[in-house]
Amino acid sequence: MENKPIARTLRLFSQLMELHEVNPFKIKSVANAAFKVDKLPFPIAGKTLAELEKVDGVGKSIAGKIIELFEKGTIAEMDELLANTPAGVVEMMGIKGIGPKKVAIIWRELGIENTGELFYACNENRLIEAKGFGLKTQEEIRKAIEFRMASNGKFLFAQVEKEANELMDEVKSIFPDALKHFAGEFRRLSEIITEIVIVVGSVDHELAYNTFMQSNILNNVTRNENHVSGELQNGLLVDIICVDKADYFKELFLNTGTDEHVQAVLERINTPLDQPETEELIYQKAGLAWMQPELREGTTFLDKAEKNQLPTLIITHDLKGSLHNHSTWSDGVNTVEEMALYCRDNLKLEYLGMCDHSKSAFYAKGLSIERVLQQQEEIDHLNKKLDGFHIFKGIESDILYDGSLDYPDEILQKFDFIVASVHSILKMDEEKATSRLITAIENPYTTILGHPTGRLLLSRGGYPINYKKVIDACAANNVVIEINANPLRLDLDWRWHQYALEKGVWLSINPDAHRVEGFLDMHYGVLAARKGGLYKEMCLNALSLQEITKVFEKKRSAVKA
Ligand SMILES: [Zn+2]
Ligand SMILES: [Zn+2]
Numbered sequence: 001m002e003n004k005p006i007a008r009t010l011r012l013f014s015q016l017m018e019l020h021e022v023n024p025f026k027i028k029s030v031a032n033a034a035f036k037v038d039k040l041p042f043p044i045a046g047k048t049l050a051e052l053e054k055v056d057g058v059g060k061s062i063a064g065k066i067i068e069l070f071e072k073g074t075i076a077e078m079d080e081l082l083a084n085t086p087a088g089v090v091e092m093m094g095i096k097g098i099g100p101k102k103v104a105i106i107w108r109e110l111g112i113e114n115t116g117e118l119f120y121a122c123n124e125n126r127l128i129e130a131k132g133f134g135l136k137t138q139e140e141i142r143k144a145i146e147f148r149m150a151s152n153g154k155f156l157f158a159q160v161e162k163e164a165n166e167l168m169d170e171v172k173s174i175f176p177d178a179l180k181h182f183a184g185e186f187r188r189l190s191e192i193i194t195e196i197v198i199v200v201g202s203v204d205h206e207l208a209y210n211t212f213m214q215s216n217i218l219n220n221v222t223r224n225e226n227h228v229s230g231e232l233q234n235g236l237l238v239d240i241i242c243v244d245k246a247d248y249f250k251e252l253f254l255n256t257g258t259d260e261h262v263q264a265v266l267e268r269i270n271t272p273l274d275q276p277e278t279e280e281l282i283y284q285k286a287g288l289a290w291m292q293p294e295l296r297e298g299t300t301f302l303d304k305a306e307k308n309q310l311p312t313l314i315i316t317h318d319l320k321g322s323l324h325n326h327s328t329w330s331d332g333v334n335t336v337e338e339m340a341l342y343c344r345d346n347l348k349l350e351y352l353g354m355c356d357h358s359k360s361a362f363y364a365k366g367l368s369i370e371r372v373l374q375q376q377e378e379i380d381h382l383n384k385k386l387d388g389f390h391i392f393k394g395i396e397s398d399i400l401y402d403g404s405l406d407y408p409d410e411i412l413q414k415f416d417f418i419v420a421s422v423h424s425i426l427k428m429d430e431e432k433a434t435s436r437l438i439t440a441i442e443n444p445y446t447t448i449l450g451h452p453t454g455r456l457l458l459s460r461g462g463y464p465i466n467y468k469k470v471i472d473a474c475a476a477n478n479v480v481i482e483i484n485a486n487p488l489r490l491d492l493d494w495r496w497h498q499y500a501l502e503k504g505v506w507l508s509i510n511p512d513a514h515r516v517e518g519f520l521d522m523h524y525g526v527l528a529a530r531k532g533g534l535y536k537e538m539c540l541n542a543l544s545l546q547e548i549t550k551v552f553e554k555k556r557s558a559v560k561a
Contacts, residue, residue, distance in 0.1 A: 088114025116459025158487035201248025257296035323353030403439025421450030485525025497532025
């Protein structure tokens, strides 16, 4: 065994002790030994206890631990600490800028148990409330996590959207007269991006890639046939495909859809593609209506394209209101009034649904019954004041472990609508998670099922659910399913939107905003919904104020009946 792994184990041991607030002298001596062992000019493996004790900075008790490590491959005392620490908490100690002391606060006070939740909390501004954390620390942690996420080559769409558009602007300025467009994942609006692909069609493709090779828009540039590949500052891979103008639409088509999609379309065409002048002509040859790039994931929409029954995909402008949002009453940054005015004046919406956290969400200042009543009073008052705009009284009710909601019926009936979500005890097998959700769905007060799997993209998988059973239950109980628009969530996954729509289940694009800027996430929700094939007639918050008021009233009167 080399010294490095020994030092690493000792360092983890000292961090775990610090996390669990073991005797500070002991922590210090183990941390010191880890440092010294790392720097030793000779290997310590094979040394006897007596020899180890004499090594500077090691001492008697730690020498014993090292011997234990040599003999058993582990240290019992450390294993015990590890057993009492969630794996995600151990992982968080490895993030640059947060030591065990901060992780202890994050874990114990904020109830955060892994890196994904921590990233989400940074975005929701929740860290600044904890002792010893400020806006600056929060921002540093957020950046460090973003860096780690990027280091495996995967990015959230929202993380790269700006850079991708800036790159396109540069391409445009270099070749104003060329045809150019994004292809690949970015054009398909995929929620996770591993590479930006741009197709450039110009009179002289040789000149085009020579120009790109010499420009400094990409780092680490390499050339492979007609591809110029490189990366952006943040490590995102870029592939610029330079072709002659006549081949442009063919290449754009070939490089946009998934392989499965492209093959399926090509199989329907008996003659060579030649040099089509538009993408429409390619689909026409295949006997299909032109397909929006976001629908080119596989073969799901080919049937509809053949029958010319593709949906008119939803756009942001179709949305008339925003449901599921938080205010200063729980863990939000802005007041109810600020949230409402932003929706009315900046976004030109007709209504806002307030859904602060319910009482079990103690880490997010969930509302006691008393505070629910106070907030409703405030909303009544604001509704009188806000001309032509309405705030609906909602709640994001925790789904408790047994599937029940977080308040007694007499309180539940005071809300205009209820979003039911799981926030705690996320470790469940599929059977438990599915039945927990279904119990909540069957509760007559549940209007919307919030972020159905609890996933955080690129960092937390979410609990496994039987999608069909959950969606079927929503259909049977007239419950709407949320498309949580936070770019980390996008949950319900677009791969299940078609199944939901086929079953007649409505979807709702909810930003889960914790501050006014959070409403802008509805953009990402719309992109995900478009991939799923959602159209405005099946989107709850595309209803006008008048229409949605009736829907909420109908649901509530069904409970009384
Ligand atoms: Zn939630
Ligand atoms: Zn929420």
